[in-house]
Amino acid sequence: MEPFETKVVRGVTLRKDPAREPCFTVADTDDQMISWPDWSDQSKRERIHRHMNNEMTTTEVAAQCLCDFPDAPWELRMELARQVWDESRHVMGLYRRLKELGGHKGEFPVANFEWTVSSYVDSAIGRITVMNRTFEAGTMDVMASLPDGWREEGKDPQTAELLDAIAADEIHHVRFANHWVHRLCAENKRNLLKVAQAVRYLDVAQKALSPAPGTTNLVGVAVENVAMSAPINVADRQLADFTDDEISVLLKKHDLESLVAPGAGA
């Protein structure tokens, strides 16, 4: 893997942000972002704009895996190449919708947290653990209710359909990560250590960058009022090949013990 530039935010070393056009303002933390809890027109545009950038960072993480890990199994690289294409279609779908709603690129600040954390991890298995099995799976949880929110509260069935199509793609991105994390751990127990290191790093980064209670964003909204969190999306996690045991353990966040297959060799 080639050396890369880093940045330090609140004491955590992260990978430096990917390239962005000058129209984008890149934020490091939630207090530098803009979002509203309501369904006003500007709030809708901000939600789509933020999602568009998140899909862009996922495109970039998957792409970076292809060049950072040329010795990864070819079948895994194929999955990542497919993910690059999928995420790029998501970006363009959201961009199209953003423009239809009168928005434009750079209208709101963006954050590249998922890139800065995922792409800092120095193993392919660690990256797909963080990016696909954690961030994308978390998105899957949020996406379970998101289309209904857009349909019922946002009165915007078109965006709801777009998000539902995106959510369907994300299931496979999580599924292939589950498949490969299990397979690689079964083949070599040392891979479990790489998974553990990646999860530990993610935990440290999330804790360091989490907003303190009472933190407000750039428009004075309490961050906790606009934070995206959701219960475990059991149906989609099952489709993504999380086992029932894993889904139970997920409630405790870290499910490393479930990756150890009986009799797995070193």
Added chain:
Amino acid sequence: MSIKLNVKQRANTVGTLRFVSVFLMETLARWIPTTPEMEVKMLLSRQVWRMAQQADRLGRRGRELRAPLHYSRPPQQDFQSALKQLAAVTDTIDRIDAFHDVALPALAAGYKRYLAETDRLTDEPTVMICEQALAEIETMRRERNEWGSEIPKARATDSSALKAARQAVAGVKDIVDHSEQAA
């Protein structure tokens, strides 16, 4: 009847075309996070998947030609050097055109040369892969100009970096290295 390429020579060429496809896939992937323009990133992302699929089909065909599964064979040294020169361009328009207007035509020439040399009956599985790849290359080249309203147009005159890459690639007559050392 005259069969111009034997099985080993076919495997050598299929492995070389795969090497080039993987190299281009990795080059595009490396450019995506380091290119600022969003629509350009997304155009390059589309082509990553196409190059991966070409490499995959060639890799599976290699095994049918007595080579290992996903056999990759480095091309002639001068073509390798030209590819590295191409991959090193940093300007956005240069990257778009280095891939679509320099690398893809060179790859297409490799496929066409193979089609002209192989026996279309006994090697029909490879012929189908080559013909599909050529159609995809045409699509990718068309997308360079037609996909997305924010993709910058080509310059009237090449930058010095693109001109050098173009000349380096054009200077290679045959990309396949049939020597034993290349295996």
